Amino acid sequence: MRFFWVFLLLPALAWAQVGDVGVGDSSNLTGELSLNPQSHSSTEGDFRVIFPGGCGKLVTKVPAEDLPEVDGEPAIRVVYTFCDRYQKKGEGCSVASYFNVTGPDGGYPEPSQVLDRVIKALSILDAAVKKEVPLRKELADGSIIEGIDVYAAPDVGVATVWVRGLIYEGDIYILTAWNDSGNLWNDEDYAMFFNSFLPGAE
Numbered sequence: 001m002r003f004f005w006v007f008l009l010l011p012a013l014a015w016a017q018v019g020d021v022g023v024g025d026s027s028n029l030t031g032e033l034s035l036n037p038q039s040h041s042s043t044e045g046d047f048r049v050i051f052p053g054g055c056g057k058l059v060t061k062v063p064a065e066d067l068p069e070v071d072g073e074p075a076i077r078v079v080y081t082f083c084d085r086y087q088k089k090g091e092g093c094s095v096a097s098y099f100n101v102t103g104p105d106g107g108y109p110e111p112s113q114v115l116d117r118v119i120k121a122l123s124i125l126d127a128a129v130k131k132e133v134p135l136r137k138e139l140a141d142g143s144i145i146e147g148i149d150v151y152a153a154p155d156v157g158v159a160t161v162w163v164r165g166l167i168y169e170g171d172i173y174i175l176t177a178w179n180d181s182g183n184l185w186n187d188e189d190y191a192m193f194f195n196s197f198l199p200g201a202e
Contacts, residue, residue, distance in 0.1 A: 035053050035054060037050050037052055037189060038050065038051050040058065041202045042060065042079070042201055043201045044062065045060070045079040045097035046171070046200060046201055047173060047201065048196075048202055049193060049196050050192050050193060051193060052085060052189035054083075054086040055083035055085055055092070057087065058082070059080075059081070059083065060079065060080065061079075061080050062079050063080070077100060078098055078099075080094060080097075081096075082094030090181070091178065091180060092177070092178060093175070096117070096121075096173070096175075096176070097172075097173055098171060098172040098173070101171065108169060109167055114147055114148070114165040114167055117174050118148065118150055118163050118165040118174065121161075121163045121174055121176045122152050122163060125161045125176075126154050127159070128155060129151075130152055131150075132148060132149065133148065133149040134147075134148050135164070143168070145166055146167060147165045147166035147167055147173075149162070149163075149164050150164075157180075158180075159179065159181070160178070161178050161184070162176070162185060166197075173199065175193070175194055177193065177194070
């Protein structure tokens with residue numbers, strides 16, 4: 001199925017909760033912090049990805065949200081996996097997995113549902129859209145994953161934000177990276193994070 005992506009071309013709105021992209025505090029975690037990129041396979045989030053160096057301490061959470069119910073079960077299940085890079089505020093990345101999402105006709109979700117979640121991510125990080133690029137990739141099994149890359153930044157300061165919204169069958173994935181010091185879009189570690197992402201845990 002080929003989707004038509006309508007670009008955002010608008011500033012972010014300030015109404016989402018921080019947990020919507022998994023931004024949080026990993027500074028109180030124990031254990032060794034990996035300085036090297038780390039492959040991560042998430043059974044909860046049903047994905048695999050390579051996190052940048054400094055993201056060895058990951059947090060996974062499944063928030064209890066007030067979601068519509070179907071037969072007594074939440075219609076949508078959400079899993080957030082994130083890290084504060086080097087356990088410092090102001091830089092990190094996250095993957096938000098949304099399962100059992102359906103479109104208005106009851107089929108697969110539509111691009112507008114991905115864009116809504118991208119806007120939430122931008123609003124949390126107080127960033128406005130600077131550039132957008134549609135994505136489409138055929139996976140090894142012949143299935144298609146597609147979506148949009150959004151490069152964003154606040155109107156003031158040097159911070160940069162990168163958000164990738166993806167649809168894969170009935171699931172939506174929102175990958176987000178942020179850096180208060182800027183230079184995020186050309187960072188090879190973050191490019192590896194985004195480009196290594198695949199749906200399905202190993």
